[in-house]
Structure formats: structure tokens, C-alpha cells
Amino acid sequence: MFCSRIIRRHTSGSVVVSANKLCSRPRAAGWPKPRPRPTLSRPKNHGNTARPSRHPPSSMPIMITLLNYRLGFANDVNKMYYSTSLYTTVTESEKVSIVMKPEFDFNELFDDKNVNKLEESISKRKLNFNLNKLIYLWEKLKDVEDNMNFLKSKREMLKEEAKKFSKQNIKHEDGNYRTDGKRVRENLKKAKALYNSLSEELYISTLQLPNILHPDTPSKDTVIEVKGEKPQCIKNHVQFGSENHLLSYNHDVVHPGTCYLHSDLALLEMALQRWMTDALIKTGFTRFSSPDMYKPIALEAYGVDITNPEQVFTVLTSESNMYLTGVSSAAFAAYYMMAVLEYDELPQRCFSVGTYYDATKDFKSFTGLHNLMQRKQIEIGCLCHTDSEGDVFQQIVTTLFDLYSKLPLQLRLVEVSVQDFLPSMYRKQAIEVWLPSTQEYHEVASVYCCRDYVSRRLKIRYPADSKQTAALSRKRLHAHTIHGTAVHIPVLLAVLLESCQSENNSFIIPAELKEFVPKAVPPV
Known part of the structure; x- marks a missing residue:
């Protein structure tokens, strides 16, 4: 049988799309199947069962309304369906492609x-x-x-x-x-x-249990170290960038919460990527190129509530629900899921460069580079032995803090309070930089560890005996994971724009970054 979607528009501006059965005859041979368009949406409930049928019954209306960046949300009277989920039960396992049963040690x-x-x-x-x-x-x-x-x-x-x-x-x-x-x-x-x-x-x-907390985790953010002097700001970065044709916003066909970067500012964005990329590669990190959308299991492993539209964007297709995060820790979770690594392969350090889509940001209007919903950043991920997590964590924090200390700005290292934690987080430290126009510190980088919270959910393991190979090992341990953001590029651009202004109203690129600025290609 085949179905046709009938659309009727309401006075409120919403559109109801329903499927009505036209006839009981089978589809003629050679007829092309309709290609459904993916729709950005917010799920109504925590569906975790199966894929939707190819031809939905007429009792399943889908409400589509224009709401901020999300094109709408599914107002399905029945359950929403997901392709894979940690919450898929045994009784529903036949309806999904992958079922992941976490490896909990309840005695421990x-x-x-x-x-x-x-x-x-x-x-x-x-x-x-x-x-x-x-x-x-x-x-x-x-x-x-x-x-x-x-x-x-x-x-x-x-x-x-x-x-x-x-x-x-x-x-x-x-x-x-x-x-x-x-x-x-x-x-x-x-x-x-x-x-x-x-x-x-x-x-x-x-x-749904959260991770335990590190003994040093405070109830309020605690400053560990401060470096540099507070820069003098002549103009805020939005005004200065607009006057010098370095950035522009309020374009009719571009989302109001975003902006364009021009000239030296666009080159500086590329320079910051190269600057951080080179530093990470020198310290043993491997570069990844990661997707932008993931299935729910990659996010649920970190305790992300995929039903909360303030935490993640949802893309609803005819087959499954995908989640738009861009470059994020989900990339490493999806890559290493169900992996059994060799003992000598740990620790593994990797990073990915790309665009991150932040559902928590206000994107109704452009308020500055420090408050972008869609932004360039570099994410890091590490897998290590259970007894070396603390050392690896401290090495990454020290490397990033020393790197930022070379720039002309004031920064501080903060032990982040538990109020800003995801359920998977055991400990988190952040590097914050002073933005003169807001008179506040803004997070530009962060590192957090999860112990075996993620690896138990996704079965990321290594041999308990260092002399055994992964294939022959009988007893295996769950790797501890460390994640974070190496650089939040728009925040750093905002700080540098306000910190590196000359008296003649021009922008001076810091000496530390000049060698990373792309050179013009000479004409042939």
C-alpha cells in the first residue's frame, strides 16, 4: 500500500501533516518511493523503541511550527521512535538495530x-x-x-x-x-x-545515576591561579569589528544569532585553529575529522537528556532521530564504542576541529562573539588506564594553561563547581579569560574526566593483564575517559579584538599568532 501526505494550514501558522490511505492496491513496479525531507524538531518524550513504519497510519499527525532555530517539534500522539538507545529494554530489542547493555558492577x-x-x-x-x-x-x-x-x-x-x-x-x-x-x-x-x-x-x-565527585569539587567556582594583566579596551569588539569591517551581522537570509567574519578577523580564526592544532599534535594528540549528527546512544552515555530541547538539537527523519551537536565528545564515544584496546595503546589522545551547535545559547539576536549558538571550537578526548587518569588530566590542563599564558590577555584557572556538571562528570577545570566589555570572565577552554562512567555504558575496555593481548584477555578493565574543549574560538576572538586595539583604531595581531596566519597565494 502507499500513502500520500495531505497538508492543511491553520490560522495560527502551524501546518498539520497527516498520512491518509488512498487505496489498497500495491505500488506499481518501477514507481519511485517518496523521499521524505528531514525536519529539525524537538522530541516530545523519551522514545526508545523502534523505527517508524514506512507508511504511518492516519492517526499519527505531526505538528510543524516555526520556532526559533528548530523548525518544529513532533506532536505525535504515539511514542517517538529512536534507532538506538541505552534505554532500549530487552523486550523492545527486536525493534532497533543496536542494543547496548551497560556493564555495571552492582557489588562495587x-x-x-x-x-x-x-x-x-x-x-x-x-x-x-x-x-x-x-x-x-x-x-x-x-x-x-x-x-x-x-x-x-x-x-x-x-x-x-x-x-x-x-x-x-x-x-x-x-x-x-x-x-x-x-x-x-x-x-x-x-x-x-x-x-x-x-x-x-x-x-x-x-x-540515571550521576557519577561520584572528586574530593576537590567545590560548591562554588574556585580560582586556582591567575595570570596576566587586565587589558585596556577602547571599544567593545562588536563596535570595533563593525567599524573596521572585520565582522558583520543582521543579514536578511542569515540566522539573527550569527555573524560573518571578514579580512584579518577571518584569517585570525584560521590562525587560532592552526595554533592550537600544532600545539596538540606536538603533545601526542591525533587529529580526527568527525560527523555533526549522532544517534542517541552517543549522547546518553554522557548523561545528556536528549528529550530536553535546551540541551541538544534534534533532526527527525523518516527512519530515526539524529542529534545535531557538531564537534563534541560524542564523536569519540561513537568511534570507540565496544572497542577492546591493547594495554600498550593507552593512553590515547585525540582531537577534532569543527563547528559546535549549542542549544543552551540565546540565538534570537547577535549579542557578541562570546555568545554564539554556532561556533568554531576544538574538542579533545582521551582514554587512559584506571590508575593514570589523574596524571593525564593534569598534563592536559597544564599544557593548555601554559599555551594561553603566552597571549596578551588575563586568564585564570578555575575548579568548576558541581552546579555546571553533566551527570557523567567527575571533575572539571576551566580556563577563563577576561573580556573588558562585559567586565566578566568567559570560559575559553575546559577539561573534565568521567572515570569509567562512559566506558561502562559503551563497553570501552582494555586487558587487565599488561602481558595479555586484547583478543586473548579474559579479564578486562573499563578505560577512564577525559574530555574537554581545547579552544572556544569566538570567545578568544572577542577578547583579542578588545585587547589588541591600537590608538589609531586598527587591529594588531599578537606576535604569538603571526606565524600561523595564512599567507596570500601569489598569482600564477
């Missing part, structure tokens, strides 16, 4: 010492999460498992007894054992159903 997770750390983390993050209920659920699951093991052993014993009486032709006793065996099998079937139900509930609830 609910150890008395770790429970105290979890309670502290939940309290400081101000989350509404009932940890006692989760522990009770786990204990109940263990009781059901013990009952299942008892019933299995009882079933085997009855089988053996029934065989013995059958050989001895004792029909009366044999019949009793058969009746008892039937009763045990029925109870075992009920116990298995209860176990599966409790197991699904336990895993889904555990996925």
Missing part, C-alpha cells in the same frame, strides 16, 4: 563506601533521585535470582527422581514427581518473568 556500585559518595553527589547536584529505592530494587533482584537458582536445582532433582521411578515402574510415585515438576516449572517461569522485569527497571534506573 552499591558498596557502603561508594553509596556514601553517590549520596553526596546526588545531594550536591540537587537531583531528585531515590538511591535507597534503587538499592532495594537490586536486593530484591538478588532474592529473585536466588529463588530461580533454587527452583532450577529443584527441577533437576525432580527430573532425576522421576527417571528413577520410571525405570522401576513405580507409576504412583512417578506421577507425583511429574506433578511436582510441573509446579516447579510454572513457578520458575513466573520467577524468570519477574527477574526480567526487575532487571530492566534496575538498569534503566541505574543509567
Whole structure:
């Protein structure tokens, strides 16, 4: 059968797209299938089941309204469908292409010492999460498992007894054992159903647990170190850039929250990319070229709420929901998912250059380079052994802070408070630079570690024995992950525009960056 979409417009400006069945005849051979257009949208609920059918029933209207950058949101009366999800249960596994069951160690997770750390983390993050209920659920699951093991052993014993009486032709006793065996099998079937139900509930609830916190994580941002002097600003960067034809905004066919970079400012953007790229490569990082859209599993591994339109943009297609983040930590999660790395391959350091799409930013109007929804930045990701996470974390922070210290600006290193954490974060430090026009510090780089929070969800492992290969290893450990932003380029451009103004109203490119500025190509 085939369907046709009928569009009717309302006075409110919204458009309802519904599918009406035209006939029951099969599609003629050779007829091209309609090619659905992808639609930027916000999901209504946390769907995690399956792909939508090729021909949606007429009872599934889709509301499309023009709302900010998102073209609309799906107002589907039924469940939204996703292609892959950490929250996909066993009962729904046949409807999706990939099911990822996290590798939780519940004995370690609910150890008395770790429970105290979890309670502290939940309290400081101000989350509404009932940890006692989760522990009770786990204990109940263990009781059901013990009952299942008892019933299995009882079933085997009855089988053996029934065989013995059958050989001895004792029909009366044999019949009793058969009746008892039937009763045990029925109870075992009920116990298995209860176990599966409790197991699904336990895993889904555990996925919502936050990471524990580093002992140094403060309740308010704490300044660790300050370097440089506060620069004198003659004009703010928007005014200075406009007057010198370095940037422009308010274009009719361009989104109001973005801008164009011109001349030296466009070259400086490229110089900053080369400056940071060269520094990262010299310290052992490998460059990646990453996609812009990801399936939900890559974001859910970090605790991102994909149903929250303030956290991520959603692209709804006919097959699945994709999430528009651009260059982000999801790139490394998707690449290393289900990987078993050699012991000697760690630590692995990588970075990616590209555009990041920030759903948390106000993009209704252009307020400055420091507040862009769509921005150039460089993301970093590291995998390391469980006992070397602290050293690798400190090396990256020190490298970035020393690099920024060479620029003519004031910066500070901050231990970030728990209020700004994702659920996956264990510790985070940020480098902030002083922007004279706002009289505030703005984050230009950050580094955070997640311990094994991400790797347990995505099964990123390495051999526990350094002498064993990945293929032959029996016991494996989950790699600890470190992520962050090496440079938030628009913020740094804004600071440099205000810090490097000359008295004759011209822009002076810092000496540290001149060698990275692209040279003009001579004519042939």
C-alpha cells in the first residue's frame, strides 16, 4: 500500500501533516518511493523503541511550527521512535538495530563506601533521585535470582527422581514427581518473568545515576591561579569589528544569532585553529575529522537528556532521530564504542576541529562573539588506564594553561563547581579569560574526566593483564575517559579584538599568532 501526505494550514501558522490511505492496491513496479525531507524538531518524550513504519497510519499527525532555530517539534500522539538507545529494554530489542547493555558492577556500585559518595553527589547536584529505592530494587533482584537458582536445582532433582521411578515402574510415585515438576516449572517461569522485569527497571534506573565527585569539587567556582594583566579596551569588539569591517551581522537570509567574519578577523580564526592544532599534535594528540549528527546512544552515555530541547538539537527523519551537536565528545564515544584496546595503546589522545551547535545559547539576536549558538571550537578526548587518569588530566590542563599564558590577555584557572556538571562528570577545570566589555570572565577552554562512567555504558575496555593481548584477555578493565574543549574560538576572538586595539583604531595581531596566519597565494 502507499500513502500520500495531505497538508492543511491553520490560522495560527502551524501546518498539520497527516498520512491518509488512498487505496489498497500495491505500488506499481518501477514507481519511485517518496523521499521524505528531514525536519529539525524537538522530541516530545523519551522514545526508545523502534523505527517508524514506512507508511504511518492516519492517526499519527505531526505538528510543524516555526520556532526559533528548530523548525518544529513532533506532536505525535504515539511514542517517538529512536534507532538506538541505552534505554532500549530487552523486550523492545527486536525493534532497533543496536542494543547496548551497560556493564555495571552492582557489588562495587552499591558498596557502603561508594553509596556514601553517590549520596553526596546526588545531594550536591540537587537531583531528585531515590538511591535507597534503587538499592532495594537490586536486593530484591538478588532474592529473585536466588529463588530461580533454587527452583532450577529443584527441577533437576525432580527430573532425576522421576527417571528413577520410571525405570522401576513405580507409576504412583512417578506421577507425583511429574506433578511436582510441573509446579516447579510454572513457578520458575513466573520467577524468570519477574527477574526480567526487575532487571530492566534496575538498569534503566541505574543509567540515571550521576557519577561520584572528586574530593576537590567545590560548591562554588574556585580560582586556582591567575595570570596576566587586565587589558585596556577602547571599544567593545562588536563596535570595533563593525567599524573596521572585520565582522558583520543582521543579514536578511542569515540566522539573527550569527555573524560573518571578514579580512584579518577571518584569517585570525584560521590562525587560532592552526595554533592550537600544532600545539596538540606536538603533545601526542591525533587529529580526527568527525560527523555533526549522532544517534542517541552517543549522547546518553554522557548523561545528556536528549528529550530536553535546551540541551541538544534534534533532526527527525523518516527512519530515526539524529542529534545535531557538531564537534563534541560524542564523536569519540561513537568511534570507540565496544572497542577492546591493547594495554600498550593507552593512553590515547585525540582531537577534532569543527563547528559546535549549542542549544543552551540565546540565538534570537547577535549579542557578541562570546555568545554564539554556532561556533568554531576544538574538542579533545582521551582514554587512559584506571590508575593514570589523574596524571593525564593534569598534563592536559597544564599544557593548555601554559599555551594561553603566552597571549596578551588575563586568564585564570578555575575548579568548576558541581552546579555546571553533566551527570557523567567527575571533575572539571576551566580556563577563563577576561573580556573588558562585559567586565566578566568567559570560559575559553575546559577539561573534565568521567572515570569509567562512559566506558561502562559503551563497553570501552582494555586487558587487565599488561602481558595479555586484547583478543586473548579474559579479564578486562573499563578505560577512564577525559574530555574537554581545547579552544572556544569566538570567545578568544572577542577578547583579542578588545585587547589588541591600537590608538589609531586598527587591529594588531599578537606576535604569538603571526606565524600561523595564512599567507596570500601569489598569482600564477
